[in-house]
Amino acid sequence: xxxxxxxxxxxxxxxxxxxxxxxxAAVDHVTMQIKNGEFFSMLGSSGCGKTTSLRxxxxxxxxxxGEVYIEGKAMGHTxxxxxxxxxxxxxxxxxxxxxxYQNLAFGLEMEGAKEDEIKKRVGRALExxxxxxxxxxxxxxxxxxxxxxxxxxRALVKTPDVLLLDEPLGALDLKLRKEMQLELKALQQQLGxxxxxxxxxxxEALTMSDRIAVMSKGKIQQLGTPVEIYERPTNKxxxxxxxxxxxxxxKIKSISQNEASVFVSSINAEVVGLxxxxxxxxxxxxxxxxxxEKIHIAEKDAINQNMFRATVTNTVYIGVDTKVFVDVHGxxxxxxxxxxISRLDPKSFYTVGQEVWLMLLPENTIVLRKx
Amino acid sequence: MLQRLRExxxxxxxxxxxxxxxxxxxxxxxxxxxxxxxxxxxxxxDGNVIYTFTFENYTRLFxxxxxxxxxxxxxxxxxxxxxxxxxxxxAFNTTVLVISLAYPLAYFIARAHPKQRNMYxxxxxxxxxxxxxxxxxxxxxxxxxxxAINIIIGWIAHFLHIPFTPFEMLYTPGAVLVGMVYEFxxxxxxxxxTSLEKIDLSLYEAAADLGANAIKTFLRVTLxxxxxxxxxxxxxxxxxxxGTFIVSDILGGRQVILVGNLIQRQFLDARDPxxxxxxxxxxxxxxxxxxxxxxxxxxxxxxxxxx
Amino acid sequence: MNPFRRSPFVLTAAVLVYIFLYAPIIGLxxxxxxxxxxxxxxEGFIPKYSDRIVMEGSLxxxxxxxxxxxxxxxxxxxxxxxxxxxTLTIAFIATIxxxxxxxxxxxxxxxxxxxxxxxxxxxxxxxIVIPEIVMGxxxxxxxxxxxxxxxxxxxxxxxxxxxxxMATVTASxxxxxxxxxxxxxQARLQGFDKSYEEAAMDLGANEWITFRRITFPIIxxxxxxxxxxxxxxxxxxxxxxxxxxxxxxxxLPIYVYGLLRRIITPQVNALSTVWILxxxxxxxxxxxxxxxxxxxxx
Numbered sequence: 001x002x003x004x005x006x007x008x009x010x011x012x013x014x015x016x017x018x019x020x021x022x023x024x025a026a027v028d029h030v031t032m033q034i035k036n037g038e039f040f041s042m043l044g045s046s047g048c049g050k051t052t053s054l055r056x057x058x059x060x061x062x063x064x065x066g067e068v069y070i071e072g073k074a075m076g077h078t079x080x081x082x083x084x085x086x087x088x089x090x091x092x093x094x095x096x097x098x099x100x101y102q103n104l105a106f107g108l109e110m111e112g113a114k115e116d117e118i119k120k121r122v123g124r125a126l127e128x129x130x131x132x133x134x135x136x137x138x139x140x141x142x143x144x145x146x147x148x149x150x151x152x153x154r155a156l157v158k159t160p161d162v163l164l165l166d167e168p169l170g171a172l173d174l175k176l177r178k179e180m181q182l183e184l185k186a187l188q189q190q191l192g193x194x195x196x197x198x199x200x201x202x203x204e205a206l207t208m209s210d211r212i213a214v215m216s217k218g219k220i221q222q223l224g225t226p227v228e229i230y231e232r233p234t235n236k237x238x239x240x241x242x243x244x245x246x247x248x249x250x251k252i253k254s255i256s257q258n259e260a261s262v263f264v265s266s267i268n269a270e271v272v273g274l275x276x277x278x279x280x281x282x283x284x285x286x287x288x289x290x291x292x293e294k295i296h297i298a299e300k301d302a303i304n305q306n307m308f309r310a311t312v313t314n315t316v317y318i319g320v321d322t323k324v325f326v327d328v329h330g331x332x333x334x335x336x337x338x339x340x341i342s343r344l345d346p347k348s349f350y351t352v353g354q355e356v357w358l359m360l361l362p363e364n365t366i367v368l369r370k371x
Numbered sequence: 372m373l374q375r376l377r378e379x380x381x382x383x384x385x386x387x388x389x390x391x392x393x394x395x396x397x398x399x400x401x402x403x404x405x406x407x408x409x410x411x412x413x414x415x416x417d418g419n420v421i422y423t424f425t426f427e428n429y430t431r432l433f434x435x436x437x438x439x440x441x442x443x444x445x446x447x448x449x450x451x452x453x454x455x456x457x458x459x460x461x462a463f464n465t466t467v468l469v470i471s472l473a474y475p476l477a478y479f480i481a482r483a484h485p486k487q488r489n490m491y492x493x494x495x496x497x498x499x500x501x502x503x504x505x506x507x508x509x510x511x512x513x514x515x516x517x518x519a520i521n522i523i524i525g526w527i528a529h530f531l532h533i534p535f536t537p538f539e540m541l542y543t544p545g546a547v548l549v550g551m552v553y554e555f556x557x558x559x560x561x562x563x564x565t566s567l568e569k570i571d572l573s574l575y576e577a578a579a580d581l582g583a584n585a586i587k588t589f590l591r592v593t594l595x596x597x598x599x600x601x602x603x604x605x606x607x608x609x610x611x612x613x614g615t616f617i618v619s620d621i622l623g624g625r626q627v628i629l630v631g632n633l634i635q636r637q638f639l640d641a642r643d644p645x646x647x648x649x650x651x652x653x654x655x656x657x658x659x660x661x662x663x664x665x666x667x668x669x670x671x672x673x674x675x676x677x678x
Numbered sequence: 679m680n681p682f683r684r685s686p687f688v689l690t691a692a693v694l695v696y697i698f699l700y701a702p703i704i705g706l707x708x709x710x711x712x713x714x715x716x717x718x719x720x721e722g723f724i725p726k727y728s729d730r731i732v733m734e735g736s737l738x739x740x741x742x743x744x745x746x747x748x749x750x751x752x753x754x755x756x757x758x759x760x761x762x763x764x765t766l767t768i769a770f771i772a773t774i775x776x777x778x779x780x781x782x783x784x785x786x787x788x789x790x791x792x793x794x795x796x797x798x799x800x801x802x803x804x805x806i807v808i809p810e811i812v813m814g815x816x817x818x819x820x821x822x823x824x825x826x827x828x829x830x831x832x833x834x835x836x837x838x839x840x841x842x843x844m845a846t847v848t849a850s851x852x853x854x855x856x857x858x859x860x861x862x863x864q865a866r867l868q869g870f871d872k873s874y875e876e877a878a879m880d881l882g883a884n885e886w887i888t889f890r891r892i893t894f895p896i897i898x899x900x901x902x903x904x905x906x907x908x909x910x911x912x913x914x915x916x917x918x919x920x921x922x923x924x925x926x927x928x929x930l931p932i933y934v935y936g937l938l939r940r941i942i943t944p945q946v947n948a949l950s951t952v953w954i955l956x957x958x959x960x961x962x963x964x965x966x967x968x969x970x971x972x973x974x975x976x
Binding site: 380381384386387388391405420475493497498502506607610635659 | 685687688689691692695696698699700701702703705706709717718719779780782783785786787789790791792793794795797798801802804805806807808809810811812813815816817818819820823849850852853854856857860885910913914916917921930931934935938942946950953954957958961965
């Protein structure tokens with residue numbers, strides 16, 4: 001290994017011409033460093049630039065500006081077949097006219113490997129994805145899950161430094177997808193190869209990744225570990241995109257070393273003792289973000305701080321949780337309450353119109369700059 | 372060099388398209404330009420072209436004549452205008468007849484059991500694979516006075532005790548029309564079939580569910596959705612009918628002269644390529660105008676390739 | 679509701695149209711056994727086999743080949759053999775060239791952006807929207823003017839003089855066949871998933887290997903059907919050939935057309951019957967091959 005980073009993107013821009021003839025930046029000044037052996041995910045909705053970024057690493061697209069480095073080497077216009085990365089495609093892109101064996105052997109033949117070596121390596125790869133004995137089938141004769149494994153084996157048989165995966169589980173049904181998530185993660189740890197994983201499924205990204213880059217409109221919104229991304233989103237987009245959040249607009253009323261009091265106009269009350277990030281000043285307009293599962297519903301006013309009177313407007317039972325929708329002086333909030341008790345008794349539900357107390361714990365709230 | 376070619380997608384595309392584009396430019400576009408130039412020329416006594424710039428061939432085509440009966444210097448001679456009109460009306464009649472014959476058959480095939488569709492289609496294609504000239508010849512044998520059609524009508528007449536004398540159907544406008552319809556029928560069946568086959572069967576269920584009866588379903592669902600096929604078929608039928616000269620030559624004898632015959636004779640018998648070129652360009656302009664107005668409304672579907 | 683339900687009207691119409699399509703062909707085949715040399719009315723089959731051909735007026739009474747008399751005459755006809763040879767030679771050469779350059783053009787038009795793309799695409803539609811005769815006389819004018827100029831300028835004499843012949847017919851055939859090949863292949867390419875090629879390159883194949891081992895096998899069926907279409911168009915062509923052929927390049931359609939304007943004997947019917955049979959068998963074989971292939975893939 002010549003470099004600390006398996007893949008590095010430095011200030012990469014990719015512009016496309018839209019069918020209407022306008023220029024559009026699919027990737028807009030993206031910089032990221034992916035460490036060796038890391039399971040790295042790019043997460044975002046379609047059109048956020050994640051797939052384009054991956055394709056630039058693979059070599060299918062070349063950056064308009066900036067540079068992609070693999071193992072410390074600038075890639076420039078190096079074609080895909082000269083890069084030591086391999087891709088698992090979203091639709092698998094298995095060669096339909098070749099057998100499973102021929103699909104796996106293809107990449108090794110390109111390296112000029114000898115026939116008996118190809119045989120050995122293909123056999124091992126098939127064993128790794130538990131498809132031994134399927135080598136003479138055509139891709140169409142396999143199930144979706146099996147095709148997915150062939151696609152994985154075909155890329156891994158080349159022993160790449162970096163494996164690129166473009167929504168590889170998107171076509172599988174939910175149960176199989178969950179199994180494959182864990183399997184992929186285990187495989188990655190066992191092989192020690194760097195995985196770059198593109199997905200729009202946040203749960204998938206949170207489950208598997210060491211680090212995640214949340215992307216939107218061609219830019220990285222936040223880059224961090226799953227816990228950081230979920231617990232400490234750095235802007236409203238990430239807080240909203242990952243999981244769900246309540247947003248309350250307010251103004252910093254007073255500020256101390258690392259705590260602030262925010263006056264939230266919509267509930268006409270002050271929230272005190274909130275942890276804040278650097279750079280916020282007194283009088284600044286901010287957004288207070290609280291995850292719905294982190295709001296507690298209390299029956300009566302126990303502590304006096306950060307408790308607000310609310311009216312229940314609706315409840316929805318979804319099995320694991322009950323979603324409680326409340327109104328605080330006109331501000332609509334959502335609260336998820338875990339169903340730790342049986343709800344068979346109708347009395348265990350909140351009723352519409354019921355008055356409750358909401359408790360916000362300062363450590364569960366995030367103060368975000370309004371942008 | 373190779374590296375630069377690898378990176379320039381535009382150079383790769385140009386290189387790939389070059390042979391075809393050059394070939395078509397030399398053998399389709401230059402000839403059209405030449406035809407245009409020649410059409411403004413004048414015929415020399417030995418049948419060659421004198422390159423000038425005169426509209427004589429076009430004025431002659433549209434009826435201007437200096438060869439008048441009662442000593443007038445110029446007059447209107449409808450000969451060529453009539454030929455153009457005849458060609459247009461024949462092409463129109465042929466197209467209408469072909470659509471009315473092709474549609475039911477295409478519908479029949481498209482609604483047949485999927486396993487049988489290929490065979491029915493195959494049966495449409497077999498006559499198409501026999502040669503164009505041979506197909507005209509076949510009708511020559513059927514249509515003439517001693518031909519099979521007269522014989523069969525004779526049998527029926529005899530059976531019904533009606534007096535019947537065989538009549539000459541060959542060398543009539545009707546013979547040319549039948550020949551044209553026969554020649555180009557498959558070119559209408561295939562595109563209509565293609566567009567009918569694409570229609571999702573659940574659309575019929577939806578139409579029925581919404582209360583449309585069979586006729587309404589046909590008029591409001593089937594027909595509009597099969598229009599691309601009809602349009603493609605019309606282009607594939609109308610244009611060649613306008614230009615074909617064998618059918619009228621063999622089945623029409625010297626009786627039915629179309630613009631195709633006119634052009635052919637100017638080049639081979641009358642040896643006046645300038646007038647032939649002018650007629651040819653007028654023919655092209657007529658077909659382009661018809662195609663333009665027709666496709667502007669309905670578009671230029673991919674069905675055209677399927678046939 | 680049975681989706682395959684058909685109304686009696688549609689069924690009747692379909693049967694009638696099929697009769698319309700086949701009646702002339704059946705007549706054609708029947709008359710190829712006609713005893714009458716004049717071939718105006720059907721005078722029955724030639725009844726007897728004999729060592730020599732026995733004629734009574736215009737009726738063939740007996741022949742070494744019996745009812746197949748006209749087929750034997752056909753086999754002896756050198757002009758037919760030559761015309762058939764020309765037709766096939768032209769069709770083969772023109773199909774090979776037009777398939778190769780047409781496929782290249784289809785790839786270019788479907789995959790790349792380049793300056794002359796709109797022009798290239800538009801030129802493909804010329805043979806569809808312009809009557810054949812217009813192209814025929816245009817090409818004739820081009821060749822005659824160009825050849826005339828070359829012959830004059832270089833003082834060519836005898837065999838060295840450029841004239842219409844196999845080369846001009848073949849070149850002209852390619853001109854109207856290429857667009858059909860290109861359009862058919864282009865239509866197939868529209869459904870082509872580019873990720874197959876990306877996968878191949880990702881696995882280490884360069885552009886050429888990717889094309890040869892991945893792209894080409896995938897689009898081969900499309901190329902084949904384009905080639906087949908081109909081949910049948912060439913076999914069938916009359917108009918373009920009519921204007922561009924010269925001495926020694928008579929094709930079968932031109933030959934038959936020549937016969938129709940002179941004396942027609944049942945030999946023409948025999949020729950037509952053989953033609954239909956050959957085409958029928960060839961297409962049937964192709965269908966069987968295709969079916970077998972698609973079964974292999976499923």
